[in-house]
Amino acid sequence: MWRERALFLILLLLLHHICASKDDQEQHLCPPSSCGKISNISYPFRLQGDPEKCGNKRYELGCENNVTVLYLHSAKYHVQAINYNNYTVRVVDPALQLHNCSSLPLRSLSRSNFSDTYTYYTDTYQAGLSSYENWESLIFEHIVFVNCKHTVRENVKYVKTEECVKWDSKGYAYAVVGDLKAEDFEVGCDIKLVAPTSLRSLNNHSYTSMHWGLAYGFEISWINLACQNHHYCPLRFCYFDSASQNLDCQLLSELDLN
Numbered sequence: 001m002w003r004e005r006a007l008f009l010i011l012l013l014l015l016h017h018i019c020a021s022k023d024d025q026e027q028h029l030c031p032p033s034s035c036g037k038i039s040n041i042s043y044p045f046r047l048q049g050d051p052e053k054c055g056n057k058r059y060e061l062g063c064e065n066n067v068t069v070l071y072l073h074s075a076k077y078h079v080q081a082i083n084y085n086n087y088t089v090r091v092v093d094p095a096l097q098l099h100n101c102s103s104l105p106l107r108s109l110s111r112s113n114f115s116d117t118y119t120y121y122t123d124t125y126q127a128g129l130s131s132y133e134n135w136e137s138l139i140f141e142h143i144v145f146v147n148c149k150h151t152v153r154e155n156v157k158y159v160k161t162e163e164c165v166k167w168d169s170k171g172y173a174y175a176v177v178g179d180l181k182a183e184d185f186e187v188g189c190d191i192k193l194v195a196p197t198s199l200r201s202l203n204n205h206s207y208t209s210m211h212w213g214l215a216y217g218f219e220i221s222w223i224n225l226a227c228q229n230h231h232y233c234p235l236r237f238c239y240f241d242s243a244s245q246n247l248d249c250q251l252l253s254e255l256d257l258n
């Protein structure tokens with residue numbers, strides 16, 4: 001009995017493999033679509049209105065007023081670049097204007113909005129480059145906006161946003177790069193907004209630089225889909241290795257040691 005079962009299972013797996021690779025090939029046969037400055041929209045992405053068989057429905061992009069739009073957690077973001085080499089797409093909040101340091105994102109967004117932060121994925125996009133929690137491969141840095149009842153002088157992480165951002169007439173507005181640890185919390189301060197950036201050359205002592213970072217946008221990845229399609233890691237986790245620019249496998253225990 002077990003033999004028939006095993007054979008059946010193998011057949012099923014084989015069939016699944018054949019179907020999956022056929023799907024994949026067809027999707028790759030579609031010519032790239034284009035919208036505004038994003039001229040190379042191809043698998044896994046598709047543009048609204050593309051033929052049914054093109055791309056993956058979960059990665060459908062819109063084209064609004066000649067701007068490529070990505071839908072993330074029921075919010076809209078403008079696509080700045082798609083990097084097929086490392087499975088990332090860089091997006092920016094539509095309210096951010098490069099030359100207006102008073103412009104702010106419409107919505108808060110942080111790593112905690114992505115399920116890969118805690119556990120196995122189900123989301124379309126990930127905030128990291130591993131199919132399992134891996135803090136080493138963080139691709140975004142947080143900028144935290146705080147409003148305080150008093151001035152904060154003792155903590156160098158608190159950078160004044162005066163001129164640019166003001167929350168109310170009495171408060172003192174600051175921005176902080178990175179995560180606010182317990183020891184960084186100041187009494188009488190409220191967190192107003194958290195926004196990510198993937199700009200590497202961020203100067204954490206200058207609000208102008210933080211604003212450039214926000215306007216540059218942040219990278220999210222489709223690493224889980226890439227891993228499912230092309231890289232099978234038996235009893236291990238698949239991740240993107242930036243040194244080799246390839247997908248690789250890693251044991252869970254190796255991850256935990258890092």
Ligand SMILES: *[C@@H]1O[C@H](CO)[C@@H](O)[C@H](O)[C@H]1NC(C)=O
Pocket residue numbers: 035036037066
């Ligand atoms: C759309 O954007 C592209 C690239 O920025 C530009 O070349 C083109 O002229 C724009 N088209 C319209 C209708 O604005």
Ligand SMILES: *[C@@H]1O[C@H](CO)[C@@H](O)[C@H](O)[C@H]1NC(C)=O
Pocket residue numbers: 032040042043084
């Ligand atoms: C467009 O993306 C595909 C990968 O989907 C890549 O093979 C091709 O080289 C890219 N073309 C350009 C012009 O970037």
Ligand SMILES: *[C@@H]1O[C@H](CO)[C@@H](O)[C@H](O)[C@H]1NC(C)=O
Pocket residue numbers: 083085086088129139219242
């Ligand atoms: C992905 O590739 C783009 C373009 O080459 C690069 O700007 C970006 O930093 C890369 N991101 C990661 C996480 O390697």
Ligand SMILES: *[C@@H]1O[C@H](CO)[C@@H](O)[C@H](O)[C@H]1NC(C)=O
Pocket residue numbers: 100101102103104
């Ligand atoms: C800059 O952005 C702020 C906040 O969104 C807005 O009130 C202001 O009108 C903008 N200034 C310009 C010159 O667009």
Ligand SMILES: *[C@@H]1O[C@H](CO)[C@@H](O)[C@H](O)[C@H]1NC(C)=O
Pocket residue numbers: 072073074075107108109110112113
């Ligand atoms: C991210 O999570 C925060 C807190 O739950 C929520 O207020 C915010 O709207 C979420 N952002 C998006 C874009 O879904």
Ligand SMILES: *[C@@H]1O[C@H](CO)[C@@H](O)[C@H](O)[C@H]1NC(C)=O
Pocket residue numbers: 157177178204205
């Ligand atoms: C601020 O940047 C400096 C280097 O420019 C770095 O050593 C420091 O750890 C950063 N601080 C924070 C809070 O990110």
